Amino acid sequence: MPTLIRTSILFMVATPAMAHSDETHGAGGSWTFDPWIVTPLAVLAILFGLGVTRLAWRTRRPGATLISALLYAGGLLTLAGSLMSPLHWLGEHLFTFHMIEHEVVMAVSAPLIVFARPAGILLWGLPRRARHMAAAAMRSPLLRRPWDWCTSAANATILHGVAIWAWHVPILFDTAVTDATLHRLQHLSFFATAILFWWAMVWRSDHGVAAWHLFVTMIHTSVLGALMALAPRVLYVAQTQTAMAWGLTPLEDQQLAGMIMWVPAGTIYAGVAMVMLALWIRGSGDRGMQNA
Numbered sequence: 001m002p003t004l005i006r007t008s009i010l011f012m013v014a015t016p017a018m019a020h021s022d023e024t025h026g027a028g029g030s031w032t033f034d035p036w037i038v039t040p041l042a043v044l045a046i047l048f049g050l051g052v053t054r055l056a057w058r059t060r061r062p063g064a065t066l067i068s069a070l071l072y073a074g075g076l077l078t079l080a081g082s083l084m085s086p087l088h089w090l091g092e093h094l095f096t097f098h099m100i101e102h103e104v105v106m107a108v109s110a111p112l113i114v115f116a117r118p119a120g121i122l123l124w125g126l127p128r129r130a131r132h133m134a135a136a137a138m139r140s141p142l143l144r145r146p147w148d149w150c151t152s153a154a155n156a157t158i159l160h161g162v163a164i165w166a167w168h169v170p171i172l173f174d175t176a177v178t179d180a181t182l183h184r185l186q187h188l189s190f191f192a193t194a195i196l197f198w199w200a201m202v203w204r205s206d207h208g209v210a211a212w213h214l215f216v217t218m219i220h221t222s223v224l225g226a227l228m229a230l231a232p233r234v235l236y237v238a239q240t241q242t243a244m245a246w247g248l249t250p251l252e253d254q255q256l257a258g259m260i261m262w263v264p265a266g267t268i269y270a271g272v273a274m275v276m277l278a279l280w281i282r283g284s285g286d287r288g289m290q291n292a
Contacts, residue, residue: 054124065121200213215273
């Protein structure tokens, strides 16, 4: 352990440059303004706002989309907060905060957006011609079949699990930490597969099936978190290289990150699984009473 700590200190001294050096930060380096993140988030926010306004004017019911708007706003704001706020900047320096950032993207932002079912409202944010073209494309077999395949419960669970485990292979994770393009791809794959996963659980699956796949996801992410938390040595050298400057050893930083994936994130999946299980039991009871 002392040798590892001394190596980490020497590594920090020899390489003072921070990760993601080509990203643009605000004053004090606390806010991140990456056009590859800011632009799509702004477009999604504007389209949704236009869609809500047009639907309210068309239906004469301003509150018809209120719940969807609140859920979507919550999802988009937490997504922007995790990728642009000081949380992202802290995640460049501490593995602990980097893990919090990822869990917010996958276990908070993605399900909020999925519960909002924003596709229709986003379409209404487009000009008429573009809206009709986009709607036709979404209904075409060329897009519909891959979407249906990706949002089946088993496939979505596997895709999301592969993304999580693959990016947490130490050499790949450390490479993403030091390369902005790979880091963007990492975030995109986490978010995209989380959208597929939560869509499959909420809108495509029976409550009992959803509960099962949520429990499976809780188990495998908890195992990954436990492996990081209980590892006897530092696995993520580049990610934990600045931990000493924040009062933590690299191993402690890794252990805290693993604990966050293991317990708080696992609790989210377990909580939703319990809700799905309760809905499944209630539905089974109702069907039993109807058949009696």
